[in-house]
Structure formats: C-alpha cells, structure tokens
Amino acid sequence: MDLHFGDSEPTDEERAAVDALLGPPQSSWEGAARDETRAADLRWARGGRAARDRRDLLLPGLHALNDRVGWISGGALDYLCRRLTVPPAEAYGVATFYAMFSVRPRPATVLHVCTDLACAASGAAELCAGVEARLGPGSGVSVQRGPCLGLCERAPAALAIRAGDPVRTAVAAPATVGAAVLAGSAPDAADEEPPAVTAVPQAGQDGLVLLGRVGVVDPTSLDDYRAHGGYTALRRAFELGPAGVVREVTDSGLVGRGGAAFPTGRKWQATASQPDRPHYLVCNADESEPGTFKDRVLMEGDPFALVEAMTIAAYATGAHRGYLYLRGEYPRALRRMEHAIAQARARGLLGDDVLGQGYAFDIEIRRGAGAYVCGEETALFNSIEGHRGEPRSKPPFPVEKGLFGKPTVANNVETLVNVLPILTLGAPAYAAIGTGRSTGPKLFCVSGAVDRPGVYELPFGVTLGELLALAGVRERLRAVLLGGAAGGFVRPDERDIPLTFEGTREAGTTLGSGVVMAFDDTVPLPRLLLRIAAFFRDESCGQCVPCRVGTVRQEEALLRIAERTGAAAADDIALLREVGRALRDASICGLGQTAWNAVESAIDRLGAYA
Structure with missing residues (x-):
C-alpha cells in the first residue's frame, strides 16, 4: 500500500488525543519522534498488517480529535493515519462524510440548532436568527443549523458541544434565544437536562411493558x-x-x-x-x-x-x-x-x-x-x-x-x-398483546401540535385518533405525518387508521419507526415539504446516481413550485412524479427509496398545491 502523507505535524494536544485512544506509538513509522535510536524505523514498515486490522478505530480516532480540539487538522489526520496505516485520502473521505466533524478551523464550541420538522413548526427559524445575531463573529461559538437532534418533544432544540479534555455538552430544549446562547457560551452553567421521565406522559401508569421502569427505577443503579x-x-x-x-x-x-x-x-x-x-x-x-x-x-x-x-x-x-x-x-x-x-x-x-x-x-x-x-x-x-x-x-x-x-x-x-x-x-x-399480525406493544413518538408530546406505549391496533386524543391534539389540525420524513401525510379525517404495519399499509401510508407528528394550519405545508426535500438532499450519501441527483432535482422542483402556480406548477409536479419513481425504483437503499414518500402523500392526500 502506497501511503502519501503531507508535511503538516500534529500539535501536542492532537497527538495526546490520538495516543489516549491508541496508546503511544512504537516507532517512527507510526509517528513517534525521530531520533538517532530510531534511525532505521523509516527504512521499512513495521506492524502494518496489525495496524490495518485496527482500521475500525478510525471513527473513534476522529471523535477523539474532534472532542479534544473541536476540528480535525491535516497534521492530526496524518498522524492518525500513520498510527492505523490508513491512506490519508481515504481518512479525509471518512472525516468529511459526517456532519459533526470539521476539517476546517472553527471555534472550540459548536452550537447545533435543529431546523427540522418539529422544531421548524415551533419557531426554529426565529430562534436561529436570534442566536446568530447574539453569537456573531468573535463570540467563540460556531452556530450550525442542522437536522433533527432527537428532542422533538421539547422543540425547538439546541445542542452545544465544547471541545476539551473532557468534552462538555449542554442541551437547551425547549430553547429560547437566551437559553441557547447560554448553552453555547457557558455549557457548564446551562441548566441540567430534565430526566427522561418528562418525555413519557404515561409514566407511572399500570400495565406499561416497555416504559414501566422509566421514572420508577434509578437509571444509574x-x-x-x-x-x-x-x-x-x-x-x-x-x-x-x-x-x-x-x-x-x-x-x-x-x-x-x-x-x-x-x-x-x-x-x-x-x-x-x-x-x-x-x-x-x-x-x-x-x-x-x-x-x-x-x-x-x-x-x-x-x-x-x-x-x-x-x-x-x-x-x-x-x-x-x-x-x-x-x-x-x-x-x-x-x-x-x-x-x-x-x-x-x-x-x-x-x-x-x-x-x-x-x-x-x-x-x-x-x-x-x-x-x-x-x-x-x-x-x-x-x-x-x-x-x-x-x-x-x-x-x-x-x-x-x-x-x-x-x-x-x-x-x-x-x-x-x-x-x-x-x-x-x-x-x-x-403475542396476545396487539393484533394477530402485529403483536406486542409499540412505542409512538408524538410531537407537534399536541398538548402532551412524548413517547407513548400502546398495543398495536389502536387507532390514530385514540393516540392523538391521549396526546391532546389541538384544534385546526391540518395534517399528520406518520413515519417521519421517510413516511407519509394523512388527513385530519383519517383518524380511524389502525396503527399496525398492515393497517397503515392498507391505508396507503406507513407506520415506519412510530413517528406521529401533528401540524395545525399555522404551519405552511409547502415550507415543510421544502424542509423534507432539503433533508434528503443533505443526507444522501451520494453513492448512487438516482438518489444523488434525484434528491437535488426534487428540491429544485419544489422551490420552483413555491414561486409559481398554474400550468408551470403542474409541469413541475409531473416532473416530481417522474423523479420520485426513479428514486423509489433505482436507489440502492431506503433513503432514496423513501425520499419521495412524504411529498407524494402531501400532493395526493392533502392537495398541497391544489
């Protein structure tokens, strides 16, 4: 294997971060300091096969650097590659694949502000604008708008990560501008996250099978x-x-x-x-x-x-x-x-x-x-x-x-x-719980226009309306998204859909992982569809052409439709259907195969552009 390294050297801190994970290097071939006692080290490769067997430590190594310094420099990447006998070009491809890493200098503190569906419906745009105005250049905080943080029951949400030894984190959810700024500026001073039980509206109820211990048992004991x-x-x-x-x-x-x-x-x-x-x-x-x-x-x-x-x-x-x-x-x-x-x-x-x-x-x-x-x-x-x-x-x-x-x-x-x-x-x-074909209890993640968002445990077979009633759905319901961005929209009058895999399939939608996101008429549906399209465009790995190109074309068509009406919009809807079929039929994995689902359902079931 021909390895080409650059001339950059790691800093002492970057070297320490890698060595804490892999142990000290044993030779100059692995990146140890060069001196007379190691003069022969670089004449031949030592331990290359053993190092290659540790290729799986590349991702932990990138985390170690990102956690300690806040970004991954060329010298740090080269040093990690020497330790693992990984070509730097390949490691660069891995480092740039993940949204949480950076190969360009940035402040030690990064504030991730969610702009995805639940947060978008709860004022994420205004939150981002306020935070960016407060934490401008020179604040020592990098503000990044990003995808879902998994805090949908407390939308809008922000996550601050401050590099160092140890790395420090803080969550602001539901986030105000002040709380998000505090989390980014002083993670140690930010309020402690509420316990997990706050995300379980049914906590303490009899009969819970999967959630019965949440809020009852000390999770550290x-x-x-x-x-x-x-x-x-x-x-x-x-x-x-x-x-x-x-x-x-x-x-x-x-x-x-x-x-x-x-x-x-x-x-x-x-x-x-x-x-x-x-x-x-x-x-x-x-x-x-x-x-x-x-x-x-x-x-x-x-x-x-x-x-x-x-x-x-x-x-x-x-x-x-x-x-x-x-x-x-x-x-x-x-x-x-x-x-x-x-x-x-x-x-x-x-x-x-x-x-x-x-x-x-x-x-x-x-x-x-x-x-x-x-x-x-x-x-x-x-x-x-x-x-x-x-x-x-x-x-x-x-x-x-x-x-x-x-x-x-x-x-x-x-x-x-x-x-x-x-x-x-x-x-x-x-097997007696649920239905004949969908057995056992199921966890549903309910968020959006409801009074009691959170994780609900119910037996398979309950209807969408029964779940929404438990969560306290608000008036003026416009649509419900089942299955998340990869799922599909249903109308407010379709609350009798049974929440089983076969029941949702027969209704022409999907249960997916159990997402139930309610939207009222204060949220513009075209804006949600644009966010879904942008999500799939960003998250496509780019490996296959149908997904790499199709997700971009889908977003472009939705942007044009947002600006036009009539015949022009009809042409783009026809194009969307063609692109959607290509995505569904020819993509390698489920990301591309489902990228059109929510948009299609919004057009056909909700009349999004009628």
Whole structure:
C-alpha cells in the first residue's frame, strides 16, 4: 500500500488525543519522534498488517480529535493515519462524510440548532436568527443549523458541544434565544437536562411493558434495576438455551421496530445457523429519523434493560461481541450507556463468564457523527469498520456477511428491549398483546401540535385518533405525518387508521419507526415539504446516481413550485412524479427509496398545491 502523507505535524494536544485512544506509538513509522535510536524505523514498515486490522478505530480516532480540539487538522489526520496505516485520502473521505466533524478551523464550541420538522413548526427559524445575531463573529461559538437532534418533544432544540479534555455538552430544549446562547457560551452553567421521565406522559401508569421502569427505577443503579425485575429474562434465557430463546422470539411474532418490520426470530435463526465464525451483534441506536426519539428515552431512562437485551440476543445467535452504535447527538444517552455497561461488567453480567454460565460476551459503544444514512444497517457496518457510511448492495445479507464480513444480527433499541417481556411473560402472553399480525406493544413518538408530546406505549391496533386524543391534539389540525420524513401525510379525517404495519399499509401510508407528528394550519405545508426535500438532499450519501441527483432535482422542483402556480406548477409536479419513481425504483437503499414518500402523500392526500 502506497501511503502519501503531507508535511503538516500534529500539535501536542492532537497527538495526546490520538495516543489516549491508541496508546503511544512504537516507532517512527507510526509517528513517534525521530531520533538517532530510531534511525532505521523509516527504512521499512513495521506492524502494518496489525495496524490495518485496527482500521475500525478510525471513527473513534476522529471523535477523539474532534472532542479534544473541536476540528480535525491535516497534521492530526496524518498522524492518525500513520498510527492505523490508513491512506490519508481515504481518512479525509471518512472525516468529511459526517456532519459533526470539521476539517476546517472553527471555534472550540459548536452550537447545533435543529431546523427540522418539529422544531421548524415551533419557531426554529426565529430562534436561529436570534442566536446568530447574539453569537456573531468573535463570540467563540460556531452556530450550525442542522437536522433533527432527537428532542422533538421539547422543540425547538439546541445542542452545544465544547471541545476539551473532557468534552462538555449542554442541551437547551425547549430553547429560547437566551437559553441557547447560554448553552453555547457557558455549557457548564446551562441548566441540567430534565430526566427522561418528562418525555413519557404515561409514566407511572399500570400495565406499561416497555416504559414501566422509566421514572420508577434509578437509571444509574444496577441494584435498583434488578430489584424491579432486571436480569430475570437473561436467567430464563440460560434455562431455555440459544435455540429455545430463538423459538420463543419466533413464536411471539416480534418484528423489527425500525420500520422494515422483518420477523426478528427469522433473522436470529438465520444468523445462529451460519457456520462461519465469529458472529456479531449490532444494536442500531442511530435513530436519526426526524421526529423519532423513543430509543433515546429508553437509553436514558432504562439503560440496563438494553444491556440485558443485547446479552440475550447475542447468546441466542452465538455472538460474543456486541456493538452499540449510538447517535453522536445523544450525549446523555452515551453517559448512561457507558455507566450501565461498566456496572454490568464489574458485576459479572458482561465479560468472560456472564452470570457464571460460561458464556462470554461484551459490548463496545461506537458513536455516530451525524449521518442519517448510517441508520441503514450495512451503512452502519461500514461506519464501524472505518469507511464512509455508504450502504452495501444486497445480497449477501448481513446474516451471511455483515460486520467485518461475518454473520451479523442487527436490531434497533426498541426491538431488543421487547425481548425482555417475551421471555418473562412467555411468547403466548406477549403475542396476545396487539393484533394477530402485529403483536406486542409499540412505542409512538408524538410531537407537534399536541398538548402532551412524548413517547407513548400502546398495543398495536389502536387507532390514530385514540393516540392523538391521549396526546391532546389541538384544534385546526391540518395534517399528520406518520413515519417521519421517510413516511407519509394523512388527513385530519383519517383518524380511524389502525396503527399496525398492515393497517397503515392498507391505508396507503406507513407506520415506519412510530413517528406521529401533528401540524395545525399555522404551519405552511409547502415550507415543510421544502424542509423534507432539503433533508434528503443533505443526507444522501451520494453513492448512487438516482438518489444523488434525484434528491437535488426534487428540491429544485419544489422551490420552483413555491414561486409559481398554474400550468408551470403542474409541469413541475409531473416532473416530481417522474423523479420520485426513479428514486423509489433505482436507489440502492431506503433513503432514496423513501425520499419521495412524504411529498407524494402531501400532493395526493392533502392537495398541497391544489
């Protein structure tokens, strides 16, 4: 491999950030200081193969630099590449792929202000203008308008990140100009985030299955978790054995809660039966769909449940290593999960001998860095491996060749947490919840024009109207967006739609990940559609032509329609339909395939441009 490095050198601080992750370099080839004792180091490569095996540490290395300094300089990138034997050109492509990184100098403090759907409907434009006026050049704060921060129940929202050792973060939500400025100017002085329970309007109610511990159990206490039924499911899993666990999950009818609704038991069985070893487990906690925040609430409010569920899933599928891929915009969820994993490891619930059963399993957290497409499982695998987060063509499917080319089972947080009641209640009792084809409870993320936004747990089969009534929908409802930006709009008079995967499909829409976003008539619908189009344009990885070009053409047509009416607008609507078909039929992954959904539904169901 021919590696071309520049002449830039890392600063002491940048070198320290990388060395804290990788350990000190062992030779000048790896970037150690050159002196007479190391004169021969650069005559041949040492340890290149071993370093290349650590390519997956590229993303953590970029995080280490960004956290410590606030941006990634050429010298810092070269040093990290020397340590990992990665071509700098490839590493540059990875660093520039993620929205949270910068390869250009910027202040140590970055204030991310959400401008996505829920926040846009709650005054994000005015918030941004006010913050930018207060934090102008010379303030030491970089203000960035960006996509959803996963704080939709408290819109509008802002997240401040101050680089240093340690990195400091602060959240302002619901944000005023003053609160956002305070978070950006003095993260340490900003008010503490409210507990996760504030996002659960049903907290404390009897009968909650997935949210029952949120607000009841101390999320930092393993003893409290065990006192409320924690690790009962794992003990039953060891009694059943791997095949018994897979059979129980299959009989329960559990399907994936991320939107694809693939049967979880079939996925686990397919992975477990693969002869190739090792097997891997990946928890997809990169919920970047605008309007989605249920996984954040689970991780912040009941983190040990996810650790236990991941352990069960790994045991059932023959995995001994698990990766939790966590959104970079979730600092509190990161702290909670780090603490929970450390506590479980210290108490013998992770490690070489889980619960004394002779089974070895451990979990490693990998942080995302602001890329919606990494919610697609194969893009997520590439991200963990240290490559650009671009989706892979299928087949082969992840159950055959997934992470590091090995059989891999990937589930999101909500799906995994559902495994606990399946094992404690039993498959028949779990399957009795919901409907025949959509079993169990479902978490819905409700935001927008409602009085009580938050995460709601209801059995599959309740109607949209029943959910909106619980959340206190406001008068003058104009539209409801189901499934987030990748979903579709429905009319206010369609409240009898059953909230099941098959029910929404029969109604010509989608349930997706459980987003229910209400909009009243104060929000201009064309502005929302433009924001959705801009979102997909920004988040397209650019790998395939239909998505790379189509998302741009979609936004351009919507901009023209906003300025014109009549025949000209009709021509652009016809063009939109043509572009939408190309996106849906020819894109490699779900991002491009769903980029037209919301726009199409707004035109056909709501008469957006009639």
